[in-house]
Amino acid sequence: MLSSIVHFSPEERLGDRWRRHADASPQAVAVTHWVAGSEPMRWTWGDLLRGADNVAGWLTAQGVRPGQVCAIILRHHPWFYPVYLGISLSGALPAVLAYPNARTHPDKFRQGLEGMARRSGLDWVLSERELEPIVRDLVLSRGSTIQGLLFPLEIDVATQTRSYPHLSPMAPAESPCLLQHSSGTTGLQKAVVLSHRAVLGHIDRYQRAIGLTADDKIVSWLPLYHDMGLIAAFHLALACGIPLIQLDPFEWVQAPVLFLEAAAHEGATLAWLPNFAYHLMAERIHEDDLEGLRFDRMRMLINCSEPVRAEAHEKFLRRFGSYGFRAETLAACYAMAETTFAVTQTTPCRPAPQLTVDRAELARGYVRPIQPGPQSRVCVSSGVPIADCAVRVVNDVGEDLPDDQVGELIIRSASMFDGYRNYPEKTAEVLKDGWYHSGDYGFRHCGEYYVIGRKKDLIIVAGKNIYPEDIEDAANGVPGVIPGRVVAFGVDDPELGTQQVAVVLESEHYGKPEAAEVRQGVVMMGMDIGITISEVYIVPPRWLIKSSAGKPSRRANRERVLNELKSQE
């Protein structure tokens, strides 16, 4: 057991920190790799660093050089951890990418990866042999930035003892240490590169906001290509030397009880979850699955990455309150990859504050507390800014708004990114005079920040960001769809506390039997790009409302669909 949480030194690199833990407590468990139905595999700090050194040596021998970006496309695997750490120790930058799900068309996956490789500047792809046929062409294609495809699961990570060429000395703390992407869809990924100092500094500030102690244990099923899984769960645990229990996201979503089993068996104290997870667990987990499980040690379940809804917390507490979860366990956080992770955090040992307001007034931009009733909406606080982070609420022309007025949240943070990699025009859109314009709408009340929606048309499904443009562009190619006359938008899914994707499109086949094929074509197109389209509305030509720029307006058409078409179902 490590005696205390380590302190931040601005000259330190991730590797220095990990080695410090390995030297101090080689037998302490760093990561527990959890797999349903089998004994978990436990990486001690000593073994993890030995494995990582082996991987680093192997990578260097393969030609990987410091500063290069190594994309990792692996399923849940016990060797993921030494591979990730090994990339870092070699001086290269790990970038975890989503493993393609079975629905994604191989060509679409390759195209997405190609775009990402060019845009994000990926140098190597570390993957599994099974993906070789898909990825190989990418490496060989003309103009590809990718130098090679490597299969790290085929080396003996744990026991490799052959000597490798001398590793390059590690770069200073201000040099980049990892690359993370700010959104989930393939074509429009924006890469954020972070330095050792930015990551360790952010973790130091954030661990104070959540009152981390050496007795904490993190349990996570979150994918590591997402900032919440990567920074909050994975890097925080490793940097602070507290144990991480990592589950497989694919297994968890099929059997949500796995999270509670792992949390109870391992005595976990901290976890981060998107809003839909509270609903999913409350609805899918049966009473007899919970037999013998207690969660009294769990001190914070932090709701993050989707707008926090009071209903999710209530439902969760009603379902699991008698097993040791308390109101003060249910915390919230507002975070984004552009600020490394956290912007605000609720106070530990206190329930996330809630505010019941007049819904109609809120839609007009004003916060007026009222008694609960049919006109009310309950807003949940995402907390107060963490250290060295400031949040302002501004109107459309950038003027500060007082408390209790709704505006866009803009952020200044010591953990701010320098800009999207190779994407200066996107950076200029969001980063102005050192303030990051989040595109999120919210308000401040008694010093606490409440995030209530999006200014941009982003759709968030189960914590994954989906840009409507991606869907609209792809739908334009579906036979029967009038090009440019498609709108995609999100519809609230109250049952699971998240959103679903809907598409409305103009077609000459409206009202004819061929419309069924158009509908099917759009759903299949969604499958190809890994997006589930729940509703397809086919309308006649010239039905869609155009904006002043002459393009169909997402907001206006969403309203029209919900009022005129959905109500008729």
Place this chain on the structure above:
Amino acid sequence: MISDRLKKVILRELHQDDFPLTDQTLASEVPGWDSLNHVRILAAIEKEFAIRFKTLEVLRLKNVGELQALVDKKTAPR
């Protein structure tokens, strides 16, 4: 062979009028059958047939045929 009753539950959850489901059909081949809808489908099947799936049973399912076999096993008279 996939029973009409099972097929009906699956397609209802996916908002599909019709889709050919065989023993070999994979979830990934059926429009809309993603991980979140998978959860809805399993919940709907449990309700329809008044049965309960165990964690490992759910994780071992490879195709619709195996799902049918599991439902048959659980609904068989003892």
